[in-house]
Amino acid sequence: MAGVYDFVPAIAALPFLAFLVSLFFGRYMPKRGAEAGVIATAGSLGLSTWTALTVAGFTGPATSYNANLYTWVQGVGDGALTLSLGVLVDPLAALMLLIVSLISFLVHVFSLGYMNDEGETGLPRYYAGLGLFTASMLAFVFSNNLLMAFMFFELVGLCSYLLIGFWFRDDGPPSAAKKAFLVTRFGDYFFLVGVVGVFATFGTGLFAPITDGGTVVAESFPQVAEHALGGEASVETFGLETGTWFTVLGLLVLGGVIGKSAQFPLHTWLPDAMEGPTPVSALIHAATMVAAGVYLVARMYGFYLLSPQALAVIALVGGFTALFAATMGVVKQELKQVLAYSTISQYGYMMLALGAGGYTAAVFHLTTHAVFKALLFLGAGSVIIAMHHEENMWTMGGLKDRMPVTYYTFLSGSLALAGIVPFAGFWSKDEVLFEALVHGLGTLETEASMVGTLLLVGYAMGLLAVFFTAFYTFRMVFLTFHGDARTDAARDATENRWNVTFPLAVLGIGAATVGFINMVPVAELTGAEIEFLHDWLAHGGIDATTTETYSELLHDVAGIEAAELGALGPGAVSLALALAGVGTAWTLYNVPDPVEQTDKLGGLKTLLVHNYYQDEYQVWLAQGVTVPLARAADRFDQGVVDGVVNGISSVSLFTGSRFRRIQSGLVTNYAALMTLSLVLLLIVFVLAGEVMG
C-alpha cells in the first residue's frame, strides 16, 4: 500500500536537507539559513500529523508500519549478520514524531527572534546544526532496530556538541560541549556494548516483528527473549543464566539512557549545557537529546519487562534523580539553571514511571513535559532577550507588566511544571506517582516483594520531589516576574516580536490543555471514557508494542502486580504537596523586595550550591586519575619500552664500532649490504632446504 508510510523517511530527510542547504548556502540567504529550517520542519510537522492520523485510523483502518528499507551491511557467508536500517511507526513513534517536529518547528521560528534579531554571526552554522539535530532525533524516533537507534543517538550527541559549543570564541561553551559529549559518550559506551550484546545474543535488533500478510517474517529481539525465557527458543547467553543475561543487557543499554537523559550519576553535563543558545536548550531538553533516553526505554519496553531487576533499577534511579535534582534547583540563581535541574528531575519521573510499569504514564509525562519545558525555555529566552542576555534572576523582578505575553505563557508552563490542576503537568505527574504507588503496593505482597519495596522507595522520593518542584518553580516565577524591578535592564524590558510570542502562545495553550488527553482521576470520577492516550497506546497494528501486551508481560513475566486503589486519594496528596510548595515560595519570594533566604539552610546550602560535589568527583576521575595514569604510561613508554630499544641499539653500536671499517655511514651502502645479506640468507636457506629435503 503506497501511502503516508512511504513518506515517513522524509520526516527526517527534510531537516537533513535543511542542514545541507543552511551549511552551504545559508550565507547567501536573507535569514542566513533559517528559511530552510523553518520550511523543512513545517514539512516534517505536516507529514508527522498525517502519519499520526493514519495510525489513529482517521484515513482508513488504524495501522502501524514496520519495514527494513536500507541494507547497511550485507552479511556474506554463514553466520554473518545483515544489518539494516528501517522504519517503525506505531502509536508511540507517531506521537513522538509529532512532538519532536512541533517543538523543532517552534524552536526554529523562535530562533529568528533570539538569534537573527539579536545580530548573531555564524547563523548558517547554527541553523545547519539545528537541522541535523532535528533530523537525527526524528530518525532515531522511527528507527526500527537497536543499531539504527544507536547510530542516530550518537548523531544527536554530535549535534548537541556543535550547538552547545556554538559560541566557540568564549571559553565556557567549548568546555561545556566537550563535557556533554564526553559524559554521554561514557554512557553510550555501555549502550554500545549492549547493542553488540543484543545482536550477538538474538541475531537481530528489531524492536518489533516485521510481518507480511499476517505471518511474521522477522522476529523482534524482545520476542525472542521472551521465548527464550519460556524455554521455547535457545539463545547464546555467554555462560550466564538466561534471565540474568537479559538483565545485564538491559542495564548495559540503560547506560546510554542514563547518559542522554541526564540521570544520576551522569546528569552533570546538562546544567553546563546551558552555555548553548537558549533555543537549543529548549530543543535539547524538551524534545530531543534528553528525551531520547527515556524514549529508548519505552521503545524497547517489551525487553525491559522481562527483567524485574532492571525495572527496579530504572525506578530507583528515576525516583532518586527526581528528588536529587529538585533539591539542587532550589538554590540556583540563574533562570536557565533552575530549568536545567528541573529537566533532570522531570526525566527522573519518567524513568520512575517506566520502572514501575507505568508505560502510559511515562509517555504521557514525556508528552506534557515536552510542551511545558519547551515553553519555559523559550519563555526564559524571551526574558533573556529583554534583559540583554542577563540570566541572573536577582537582576530581574517585576517583568510581569512589561512582558505580558511572556508572563502569562510562562505562568502556564510553571503551573504545569509545578503540577497544579488542571495544567498538563498535574495529570501526567499524578499518573506517574499513582502507577509507582499501586505497583509498589501490589508487588509488595508477591514473591518479588523486594522489587515492590524499591518501587515504593522510588514513589516516596518522587512524591517528596513534588514539593521541591513547586517551590523552585514559583521561586523562579516570583523572582523573575513579580515584585519590583531590581535593575535598569529589568525596568526597561519590553515584550518581544511575533517570532518570539507566537511560539510562546502556541505552547502556553498547550501547557494548559495537553493534560486533557488522559485525565485518569476525572475518568474515574465521572465514568466518562476520556483516557485518550491510554486508548491510543493500547491499540495499533503491531500487537507486540501495545500496552495490552505490555500489561500481560508486566504481570506474567516481571511479576509486578497492581494494588486496588482509587486515583483520587494519591492525586489529592500530590496536589496538596504542590500547593504547599507554591505557598512556601509565595511567602518567601512574592514580596516587593525578596531576599535570598538560603542562609536558613545552613551547611546544606553549601552542599546544594555545589551540587553535592558531583562535578568535583567526576573531574577528579578525569583529571586526578586518568590523566596521571596516562602520564605514567607515557613515562613507562619513553623510559622502559623505548629505553630497551635504545639500549639494544647502543649495544649494537658498540659492537658495530669494531666493524667500523665496513660502516661507511652511507645509507646506500647499508641498503646494498642489506640486499646482499638477504640474498646470502636466501641461498643458505635454500641449501639447507636441499639438505633437509
Place this chain on the structure above:
Amino acid sequence: MPLAGPIEALLAVTLVGGLVVMLAPDEHAGKLATVISLLPLAGSLWMYATFEGAGNALLGGELAFESTVGWVELAAYELSWHVGLDGVSMPLLLLTTVLTTLALVSSWTPIDERESQFYGLMLLMETSLIGVFVALDFFVWLVFWEFVLVPMYFLIGVWGGPRRRYAAIKFFIYTNVATLVMFVGYAALVFALGDSVSSFDLPAVAQALQVQGNLGTFFGIEPPVLRLVAFTLLFAGFAVKVPVFPLHTWLPDAHVEAPTPVSVMLAGVLLKMGTYALLRFNFTMLSDTALANEGIIVAFGVFSVIYGALLALAQQDLKRIVAYSSISSMGYVIVGLVALTPHGIGGATFQMISHGLISGLLFMAVGVIYNETHTRMVGDISGIADRMPWTVGVFLAAAFGYMGLPFMSGFAAEYLVFLGAFDSGIPYAPLVTAVAMFGIVVVAGYLLWAMQRTLFGEYGLATDYDVSRAPVHDVVPLVVLLVLVIALGSQPSLVYGMIQEATAPLVPTTLVPGGELLW
C-alpha cells in the same frame, strides 16, 4: 596467460613516473607527480569497477588480473612473478593510489626544497606499496616489502624535522630486523613442508599447510611446535609494522619527524602492510595456530587499544596524539583478526581501509594547521576556528570520524569488529571485547580535549605567524577524504562485500571454544 596485465602496467607507470619526476625541474615536480599519480589512480579505479575476483587469493579463490611468469629456479624452488588481486588486496590497492595522489597534493605547500627528489621518491614508494598488495609470490612480495623502506628512509631523513636522522635510522633498522625475523619464520615453514611445495608461492604454501601431514620436522622441531614457532616469528615480524605493543616505539618518532604527507602515507598505508601480512600469513596460513592461541593474541590487541589511547591522552603534540591513537586503532584490527569470525576478520580488514582514510585525513588536517601556524603543540595554539573555518570544520569532522561517529567509516569498522569478537571463540569474549571497546571513550577524551584547546576559545598563537585561510589545494584533499569516509560509513558494502568474499574462507568451520594454549 599474457605476459603483462593491468597490474604490471600499474607498477610500470608508477615506477617510470617516479624516475621521470626525479629528473624534472623542481618547480614543476609537484604538479607533474600529481598528474602522473592520476594514472595508477585511474587504473585502480577501473580495476575496482571491473573487479571479478571471488574467494581468498591464498585459498584457491578466483583472482582478478592474475598473471604468473616463471622467473628463475633456485635449487628445488621455483621463483615466479605472480601477482593478482582478491577482495582484500583490491581495496588496499585503491587506498594506496587514492592516498598517494592526495598526499602529493598536500605536499605542495610544505615541501619547498629538493622537490623533484621528494615527489620522485613518493612515487617510488607508491610503486613498492602497490607491489606489496598485489604480489603473491613470496620473493616478489619480499622485494617490494623491503623496497618500501628505502624511499621512506630518505623521505623522513631528508625532509623531516630536527631529529629526522634518529627517527629515520630507528625506523629503518627496527623494521629491517623485523623482516629478518619474519623471513626466518616463513622459510622454516616452507622447508618443513618438504616436497609438498616446490616454490615460495604464497597460495601454494598456504594450501599445502591446510593439508594435515604435509608439514614435516625441521631441524628436529616437531610440526605442532614448528607451527607455533613460525607463527610467533611471523607475528613478531609483522607486529613491528602494525605496530603492536611493545614493538611500537619507532612509530611516534617517525611520525613526529616525518613531513606531513609522509606521515599520511606512513599511517595510511604503511601500517596496513603489517596487518595485511598478518592476515595473509598468520591468520590464513596458520589460522589453526591462531585459533589455539586466541587468548594471548587478543591480549596484545586489547592492550594496544587501551595503552595507545592512554599514551595519546598524555601528548601535547597534535601529531603525536594522532600517532599514538593509530596504535590504538590498529589494536582493533588485531582483535578482529584473531576473532576469526565473519565480521571479525571482515571488520578488521575494513578497519584497515577506514583507518587509512581517517588517519590520513587527520594527519593532513594537522598538517594544514601546521602550514599556517608552524607549531603543532596544543598549548601554543588557541581559537583558530575563526581564522581557518573550513579547515577546522573538516578537522572536527575527522576527529569525530576517529571517535567512531556513525555514518563514518570508523564506526562501521569498529562495530563489525566488536560484533565479530563478542561472539567468538576468544576466552571470555564478551568481557574482552567490552574492555577493548572502552577505547571509544578514551579517544573521545583526548581528541575533544585537544580540539577545545586548539580550535576554540580566544585566538592566540605562540609562534610569530599570521594565520589565515588555507589555500584551496590544501583543503581539497581533506574534503575528498572526508567524503570517502562518509561514503564508506553510510554504505560499507562499497568494499565490504568483496572483503567478506575474500575473508569468509578464513573462518574455521568449527570454532574451538576457549582455545587451547599450546605454549
